[in-house]
Amino acid sequence: MSPGLVALCLLLMQTGVSGFDIELDSEFIKDFVSSFLFSKATNQKHEDITQRAILNTTLQACRALALAGGKDFSFPPQPFTAESVAAACQASKSSKRFHQTIKLIQRKNRLVDSSHASDPEYHFDNEKFAEGRRVITEGLAIVKASNKEMNFEAAREKLGEISHPLQDFYSHSNWVEMENTLPNTNLIRSGTSIGNIAALSRATCRNCDGDDCTNNILEDILLEKILTSGYFSLSKSKPDGKCSHGGFFDRSKKVEPKGGINKDKMKSEHGHLHMAAANMAVAATSELLEDIRGAAGDKTFLQMMGISSKALCFVIDTTGSMSDDIATVRTVTSSLINSKVGTEDEPSVYILVPFSDPGFGPLMRTTDPNIFKNAINSLSAAGGGDAPELSLSGLQLALTGAPPNSEIFLFTDAAAKDSHLKSTVTALIERTKTVVNFMITGGLGFRRRRQIGDNQQQQQQSRLATSDAQLYRDLAQTSGGQSIEVTKSELPEAVSIVTESSSSSLVTLLQAARSPGKAENFTFTVDESVKNLTVYITGSSVTFTLISPSGVSQQSTDTTGALITASQTVGNFKNLKLKTEVGLWEVKMVSTNPYTLKVVGESSIDFLFDFLEASRGPFGGLEVIDNRPRAGVNGSLLLTVTGSTSATVTEVILVESSGSGNVNGSVRAVGGGDFLVQFNRVPSEEFVVLVKGQNSDGSSRSSGTFQRQSSSSIQASTVTVTVADTNRVLAPGETFSVPFSVETSGAGGTFTIRATNDRGFTSTFPSSLVLDTGGSANGTVNLTAPVTTTSGTDVTLTIEAESPGGADTNYLVMRLTVLKTVTDFTEPLCELLSLQSNCTEDCSLSSWKLSVQVTDGANGTGIDRVSLRQGNGTMNTSLAAGNENVTLVSYTASCCSPDVELLVVDGVGNVGSCSYSVRQTPTNSSQTPTNSSQAPPQTPTAAPVGSLSTKAVQSFLLCLGITILGLNLPFEMGIN
Incomplete structure (x- = not known):
């Protein structure tokens, strides 16, 4: 293959089948080929394969949206990065969330090697092809159902898990050795043939020739295209005549036929095909992502990938005395939405959780700002009798429903009736790294109370009010938020923080809290990337001195000065806008009362972090922990x-x-x-x-x-809560068991156990466990989802263990998915009813129209969505008269846009596409008609419905496949 053709094939991998309309120059192609061929000269892991596929598919979705909106789109230079892809998608402020999404998917992929080390179906070992395909397809159903319900975190976790076996297939089987040039599409399709699988009694390998295993697969296996994979065992056992996996941990490789066939590394037994398996795995993962993208739609897919701005999340008390507060929220919401629509800071999702007593919720989540406005406007303040409300129940629901790293605003004028949820809410704040701001009005503990003449009772209520306020302050401090206490008339001024905090690129430079207060000096560094430098201070009777990098100082008593460009004081809250100056700043705080100090700014530079501990799996290493x-x-x-x-x-x-x-x-x-x-x-x-x-x-x-x-605080623990890896899928109406273990490195005793879930599902669990010093104990949570639960609903289960006396706690947060059994695996079908045109040479003066009938079969789940994948015309859909299982599609376009591709998705996310075209019949140039009325007739064409992901991947691999066995793109699949 010529270098130019190689360049073209590689370009198609990045731009997709519609990439020919991009204007290219020779320097672009030269740089592209150079970076693509030589940037990865060493082993590549599952994480690298996953990231390449994510970056590629995300760019495709961004490009499709841009072109559909009539905008230009430019691919970033190679090698792609999360930053460059986010920038190309006009979402630079989303790079942190995009990074976080990629890291989560990579981590869930990597964890398969430890959590499913002895499960061959998760690695396509031991010829477990049907079982491995079932792991992928069942997981794919969860991804699609979760996306449909906007439960993106559950979708990301499952995507990471199923991408591991999919990638392992190409490293652990003989698919590449059989000289296949395309991925095995049927690995993501139920009810289809994966291939001719070797019978258990059929020999597949011979001994390697010493260290040379290049020819150990039997010739008849390759010639007859018989599918096999290596057997992996920690003991010296495998069926007679079968290939071994090979590698350091596989002891079956010592049993005849000796050796192995894995391509995990360049030095593996079949490492000579390491790079071929790498290319195939990238293509297969891209195919998987294209299928998910087709089912979700481009906008939803990008939200799942974290290419989105911050969420706007309100948790609002709706009891009787909150009418003024709700009116203020309405005004702020309308102003904020109007100012952000169309900008990079436009919220990606809007979340509203009302609460009162005895009810809270439901959580309302939408991407439509007008629907959110209407939901806020429909809130009414009513009811309530005693002062405390279910504020923490509402907050718990918001923490589990909002994306990680969100910012939540809770409005109330009452104490928390459900203060027992404090530790659960704290666990969710730590786990999601979410900032919570409390907007508190009216004086805690006294609203709607009867007049009490007894002075002693009144004093007791005052003490309770102080403790109620402290609960909110503690949660705000843990999350990195503010507890702003104002009168109702001051609330409109105080909620300016909502507008300021809505920036997607807000970073924390410094945060501190002191209780009791004391005089202390703090320093923070401002770099060139920081803009809109702001200081937040909460507390009463707090004075301070600001000193800039150039030595200029300003006292808190100076309302105007060289450093503070604007200031606001309302209730216990101060908001200071500073002149942004690069260098080392100092803040001298003086107060004997509790106070918090937070310095923020807008910047693209930020960080993510996760704590690690030694893996409990058989292969060692370090793993990310999900708790303290x-x-x-x-x-x-x-x-x-x-x-x-x-x-x-x-x-x-x-x-x-x-x-x-x-x-x-x-x-x-x-x-x-x-x-x-x-x-x-x-x-x-x-x-x-x-x-x-x-x-x-x-x-x-x-x-x-x-x-x-970091905004949120972390609390370490001597207690550990772990759970055995489980399917994490609940069937509606059935009881699901979650075995867990509690371990302590400290003193033993009776440990209190709490298990809560954000959906209010019925559950049982032991209220306590007895642990010896340095010991452990086991328990089980049984959880039942109601029969009516919507498929794709996620439930967050929090299991907590508290040491005797309550001095130490730890938790485990699990995300489970409710899924009804999927029986529909068939793609929707298109039937062309009519295609008419009056196209002439002057395409701008003529048009064509199309009529198509779309069905999902007699046993299907029905058509969920029909959209345009390609085409600039007008499409309308309607249900057929008397038959809700049939969708009629009409499409009209200018003859200047002669092609259309319909994307058809059914109720469970099976994706099909059908393409149609109206093209002019070619004629000899010497016989060109003299006027448009003499133009030759049109020849409309139609392509049958087909798999969207398969068509996209195969289109570029038909070209790339010629050399897929020779491209030097190595990767490391994993050890099992």
Whole structure:
């Protein structure tokens, strides 16, 4: 194949089948081929394969949306990064969320090697082809159902899990050895043939010739296209005559026929085909993503991928005394939405959770700002008798329904009646790293109370009011939010924080809380990327002095000055706009009362982090933990810088929230913007993560120094809660069991157990477990989803364990999916009813029209959506008279747009597409008609319905497949 053709094929991998209308120059092709062929010269892991496929498919979705909106689209230079893809998608402020999505999918992919190490179907080992395909297709149904309900976190987790076996198929089977040039599409299709699978009694391999395993698969197996895969065993056993997986951990490779056939690494037994398996795995993962994209639609797919701005989430008390507060929220909401629509900060999703007593919810979630406005406008304040309300129940629902790293605003004038949920809400805040702001009006503890003449009772109520306020302050501090306490008349002024916090690129430079208050000096660094520098202070009788990098100072008593460009004081809240100056700032705080200090700004540079611990799987290594790290012992975290490809981390510090001490970490770059940080001790006190580094984009060392801090606080623990890996899928009406284990490295005793879920599903669990010192105990949560639960509903189960006396707690947060049994695996069908045209040479003066009947078969789930995949005409759909299972589609377009492709999705996400075209019959140039009325007749054509993902991938692989066995694109699939 010529270099030019190689370049064209590789370009098609990035641009898709419609990429020919992009104007290219020779330098672009030269750079593209160079970066694509030589940027990956070493082994590549599952994570790399997954990321390449995600970046490619995300660009396709962004391009399709741009072109549909009449906008130009340019592909970023190779190699693609999360930052460059987000920028190409006109969503630079989403790069952190995009990074976070990719990391989650990669992590769930990687975890399969430890959580399913002994399950051959998760790796297509031991010729478990039907079982492996079932893992993929059942998981794919969950992804599609979750996306339909906008439960994107559940969809991401399952996508990561099923992409692992899909990728393993090409490394562990002989698909590549059989010289196949396309992925096995039927791996993501139920009820189809995967291929001719070797019988258990049929030999498939011979001994390797010493260390040379290149020819150990039997010739008749390859010639007859018999599908086999290597057997993997930690003991020396396998069926007679069968191939082994091979590699370090597989002991069956010592049993004849000796050797292995895996292509996991370049040095594996079949490492000579390592790069071919890599290309095939990328193509197969892209095919999977295209199928998910087709089922969801481009906008929903991009939301699932994190190419979206921040969510706008309100949790609102709707009891009688809240009418003024609700009116204020209406005004703020309308103003905020109107100012953000059409901008990069337009919220990607709007969430509303009302609460009162005795009810709360339901959660309303929409991407339509007008629907959200109507929902806010329809709220009415009514009811209530006693003061406390179910505020934490509403907040729990919002925390599980909002995307991670969201910001939630809770409006109330009452205490929490469900204060027992504090630890659950704290766990969800830590797990989701969500910021919660409390907007509190009217004086806690006294609304709607009867007049009490007894002075002693009145004093007791005052003390209760103080404790009620402290609960909200504690939760705000843990999340990195504010607890703003104002009168009802002051609320309109205070909610300005909602508008300011709606920026998608808001970062935290410094955050501290002191209770009791004390005089203390704080410093923070402002880099060149920071704009709109703002300081938030909550507390009463707080004074401060600001000192800029140039040495200029300003007192809190100065309402005007060189540093503060605007200030606002309302209730216990101060909002200061600072003149943005690069360098080291200082804030001197003085107060004997509790206070919080937070410094934020807008910047593209931020970070993600997860704590790690030794894997409990058979292969060792480190794994991300989903709960609190272990207290008082050494620890590690994985940190990713987002928004910059040139930033380097120099310091990572665990800063104790009380200000009593810091723990410095040892930082090591591990590539791809990731840094491994190790600490000799994880504080037992609550702490935050402080990151300092250098960004080489700065014009000088000073301007290149940056500082960022985690918003939410972390609390370590000596208690650990773990759960065995389970299917995590509930059938409506059936009881689902979740076995869990509680372990302590400290003192034993009776530990309190709490298990809550955000859907209110019926559950049973042990209220306590007895642990010996340094011991463990087991329990089970039984959860039942109502029969009427919608398929695709997710339920967040939080299991907590509290040590005797309540001094220490830890938790586990699980996301489960409710799914009805899927029986429809057939793609929808299109039937052409008519295609008419009056097209002439002058296409602008003529048009054509199409009529199509779309059905999902007698046993199908019905047509859910018909959309245009290609075409600039007008499409309308309607149900056929007397038959709701038939959808009629009409399409009209100018003859200048002669092609159309309809995308058809049924009720469970099966995707098909049908293409039609009206083209002019070719004529000899010497016989060109003299006027349009003499133009030759048109020849309409139609293509049958087909799989969207298959067509897209096969179109570019028909070209690429010629050399797919020779491209030097290695990868490392995994050890099993």
